[in-house]
Every structure is written in structure tokens, then in C-alpha cells.
Amino acid sequence: MSDLSDYEAYLEDGFNAVDFANGLVLSTNNSDDTELDLLTPLKRLNFDLKDLDRKIKQSVDTNYAECICEFESLDKFAGTVSELEPALKQLNLSYSRLDREILTPYNECNRIHSALKKIHQTSTLLRSSIYFLFLISKIEEIDKTDQGLSKRPFKNVNLLAKLQNQLTLHLADSSYMKSLKLVRDYEEFQPALYTKSLDICCSNFKAFNIDQYDNQSMLNIINALIYLSPEAFFNQLQQLISSKTTLSVNLISRNLNNVRSLDRIFTEVSKQGKLMSRLDNLMNNNDWVGSKTDEQITGQAIWDAVGTKLDLNSPLVTVFWRDVATGIEPRFKEVMSKGGPTARQLKSSKEDITSSIKRSLLNSFDDSSKKEDRIELTLMLNAIHSLDSYHRG
Incomplete structure (x- = not known):
């Protein structure tokens, strides 16, 4: 070179x-x-x-030999290019047609689809925000009247609980809304509102009685609790059954030495039984109001959910009288085994006590259910069978 x-x-x-x-x-x-x-x-x-x-x-x-070889190679390449030229022209035409009829429209569609997607996202966010603002305005309107939340028949507290439930579900289904400051502000305020609503419901649920709470008041509290926390509802119901049973057993036991007061005492106990009977009717005649997250029990009666969750095979009123009978039986046995004036008085008043139990127990049921062959009556009468076992010492 x-x-x-x-x-x-x-x-x-x-x-x-x-x-x-x-x-x-x-x-x-x-x-x-x-x-x-x-x-x-x-x-x-x-x-x-x-x-x-x-x-x-x-x-x-x-280097003539190498040059000749290179020229020959160039001639061959030129010939190959000439042979390929028609095919290349056809390929270019096909690509041009593909670009014109497929790629260009496809790219245009992609741009349009992207624009539509953004419009849809914006529209969805606006609709979700409008619904969120609607729920918030309703909640604030109700929350302004604190006294109205504790006023019977508790329509406001039930509505407030329902709105909170709807808002919780809405935000769960629209997680993209958490980017909005308005939503973040609500999430800071929500726990206090939830706690206040739950406290009102729980305090009133514990205070249920037939003299001060009508059916609608009790149903509104029950539904509000279910909206706020199904678990809290089940816990409150268990505690109510237990507290009313314990109260009744203790009331009877403390008055065994005052036979004349037992008729009045059993009348008071009858009110607790009547409360359980009302709750049975309310829960059997009204549907579970839980959200779609409670798929297993949505659409069922409240009682169906209670029976499943608390493993109850009998109505609340039956559970109540059964537990009262179980609680007072050993108390009667203890008094009768000691003997003395109290045992003698109870023995001599057996018919009056039996009559008081029948009247009080049957009064806790609706007229159509007042039958003397009820299992609850049998259990209560068996609980005082020790009155027959007293013998003078």
C-alpha cells in the first residue's frame, strides 16, 4: 500500500x-x-x-489482481442489487401501504384512546368527588345537631352511621381519590366522628328496656351499630343477654328471704324477658343492613346473622329464661337446704311463687305464644322443685 x-x-x-x-x-x-x-x-x-x-x-x-477481484465483486453486487430492486420496490410499496392504511390509523387511534382514557379518568374523578361531597354535606348537616343524635327514635344516628358506611365503601372503591386534599382532611376527622357515633349506639344498646325504648328506637340503634361495626353489634348483643340474665338472677336471689316481694320481682324479670322477645321479633322481621363486604349475611334477616355468629339455636327469650332458671336453681336449693323461717315461707308460698312465675314468663311473650306447655316455663318450674324437698328438722 x-x-x-x-x-x-x-x-x-x-x-x-x-x-x-x-x-x-x-x-x-x-x-x-x-x-x-x-x-x-x-x-x-x-x-x-x-x-x-x-x-x-x-x-x-x-495490486491489479486484487483490484480485478474487487471490480468483479462490485459487478456481482450490482447484479444482485438489480435483481433485488423489483422486490425491494414491491416491499417499499407494501410498507408504504401498511404505514398508510394500518400504522398511521393505529397510531392515531392510540392517541385518541389515550385522550379518551384521560377524559374518562377525569370524568370518573369528578363524579366520585361529587358523590363524596354529597355524602360529606349530609354528614356535616346531621353532625351539627349533637343533641339530635341522642334523641329517640334515633333516626339521625342511624342515618349518620349509614352515610359513614357508604362513604367508607365509596373511598375503598375509589382509592385514586386519596390524592385529593379534601379526602385526606376527612380521613383525619373520620375517626372522631366514628367513635362518637359508636359510643352513642353502644350506650343506648346497653340501656335497652321496654319502658323507654319503642321498637323503632331499638331497630335504629341495631341498624346503626351494624353499619358502623357488625362485630360491635354482636358483642353488644352478647353483653346485653348476659347483663339482663345476671341482673334477673341476682334480683330474685336477693329477695328469696322476702316472699311477699317475689311477685313484684318476677314482674320486673318479666320485663327483661319481654325485651328479649321484642329483640327476637325485630331481628326476625328485619333484614341485615350490612354492606356488600358482608356477602355471607347480606339479604338475610338480622336473626340469621346473629344465630350463625353467636351459635344460637334458640330465640333470645328462650336463652334468657333458660339461663335465669339455671342461675336461680342452686340459690333455691341452698336456702331450702339450710331450713329455717325463710325455707318455711318459701315452702308455704310455693303455689303463689309458681303462679307468679307462670304469669311473668308468659307475659314476656306475644299473645299468640302464651302457651303453658312452653319449654321455658318447664325450665323455670324445674328450677324451684327444691321447694318440695323441705322437711321440718
Whole structure:
């Protein structure tokens, strides 16, 4: 190969003919000259051209065989390109048609789809926000009247609990709304509102009695508790059954030495039984109001959910009288086994006590259910069978 080291400037990637010519002119002229000498740089360029022509001729003469092979290869490549040209033209036409009829419309559709998606997201966010604001306004309207929440028949507290339940579900289904400051502000305020509502419901549930709470009041408290926390409702119901039973057993036990007061005491106990009977009717005649998260019990009567959760095979009134009977039986046995004046009085008053139990127990049921063959009556009468076992010492 010819030595081209003298021509490295021409072979550089950044070679610029104008800059090179300018530099050549400057190198062959003096700033003191009054005339510009262009012949000298031209002579140098001509010399370089002649030298390169000589080197090329010398290289071809020396490497003619390789050159011939290269020319033949070029001819073959040219022939191959000529053969492929029709196919390439057809391919270009096909691609142009594909681009025109498929790719361009597809890209346009993608842009439109992206725009529609953003519009849909914005629309969904706006609709969700409007519903959120609607629920919030209703909640604030009710929450402003604190006294109204504790006012019977507890319509407001039930509605407030329902709205909170709806809002909780709405936010759970629309997690993207948590990016809104309004939603974040509500989430800071929500626990206090929830606690206040739950406290009102629980305190009134514990205080249920037939003299002060009508059916609608009790149903509203029950539904509000279910909206707020089904678990809290089940716990409150268990505690209510237990507390009313314990209260009744203790009331009877404390008055065994005062036989004359037992008729009044059993009348009081009857009120607790009547409360249980009312709760049975309410829960059997009203559906569970829980949300769609309570799929297993939604659509059932409240009692169905209670029976399943608390594993109850009998109505509350039956559970109540059964537990009262179980509680007072050992108390009667203890008094009768000690003997003395109290045992004698109880023994002599057996018929009156039996009559008081029958009247009080049956009064805790609806008229259609007042039958003397009820299992609850049998259990209560069996609880005082120790009155027959007293013997004078």
C-alpha cells in the first residue's frame, strides 16, 4: 500500500475544505504583502493531486489482481442489487401501504384512546368527588345537631352511621381519590366522628328496656351499630343477654328471704324477658343492613346473622329464661337446704311463687305464644322443685 501519511489532514473525519483552503492561503502569504498570492497554494494542491494520481496508478499496477477481484465483486453486487430492486420496490410499496392504511390509523387511534382514557379518568374523578361531597354535606348537616343524635327514635344516628358506611365503601372503591386534599382532611376527622357515633349506639344498646325504648328506637340503634361495626353489634348483643340474665338472677336471689316481694320481682324479670322477645321479633322481621363486604349475611334477616355468629339455636327469650332458671336453681336449693323461717315461707308460698312465675314468663311473650306447655316455663318450674324437698328438722 502507498504511504499516505503526508495526506492525513485530508483523511481526518472532521476535514473541512473551506477551513483547509483558508489555512493554506494564510500559510503562503505574508501580512505585509500588498497582493494576495493564490498561485502558490494552487501549485501545492496541483502537486498533491499529481502525487496522489501517481500513487493510485502505482497501487493499481502493483495490486491489479486484487483490484480485478474487487471490480468483479462490485459487478456481482450490482447484479444482485438489480435483481433485488423489483422486490425491494414491491416491499417499499407494501410498507408504504401498511404505514398508510394500518400504522398511521393505529397510531392515531392510540392517541385518541389515550385522550379518551384521560377524559374518562377525569370524568370518573369528578363524579366520585361529587358523590363524596354529597355524602360529606349530609354528614356535616346531621353532625351539627349533637343533641339530635341522642334523641329517640334515633333516626339521625342511624342515618349518620349509614352515610359513614357508604362513604367508607365509596373511598375503598375509589382509592385514586386519596390524592385529593379534601379526602385526606376527612380521613383525619373520620375517626372522631366514628367513635362518637359508636359510643352513642353502644350506650343506648346497653340501656335497652321496654319502658323507654319503642321498637323503632331499638331497630335504629341495631341498624346503626351494624353499619358502623357488625362485630360491635354482636358483642353488644352478647353483653346485653348476659347483663339482663345476671341482673334477673341476682334480683330474685336477693329477695328469696322476702316472699311477699317475689311477685313484684318476677314482674320486673318479666320485663327483661319481654325485651328479649321484642329483640327476637325485630331481628326476625328485619333484614341485615350490612354492606356488600358482608356477602355471607347480606339479604338475610338480622336473626340469621346473629344465630350463625353467636351459635344460637334458640330465640333470645328462650336463652334468657333458660339461663335465669339455671342461675336461680342452686340459690333455691341452698336456702331450702339450710331450713329455717325463710325455707318455711318459701315452702308455704310455693303455689303463689309458681303462679307468679307462670304469669311473668308468659307475659314476656306475644299473645299468640302464651302457651303453658312452653319449654321455658318447664325450665323455670324445674328450677324451684327444691321447694318440695323441705322437711321440718
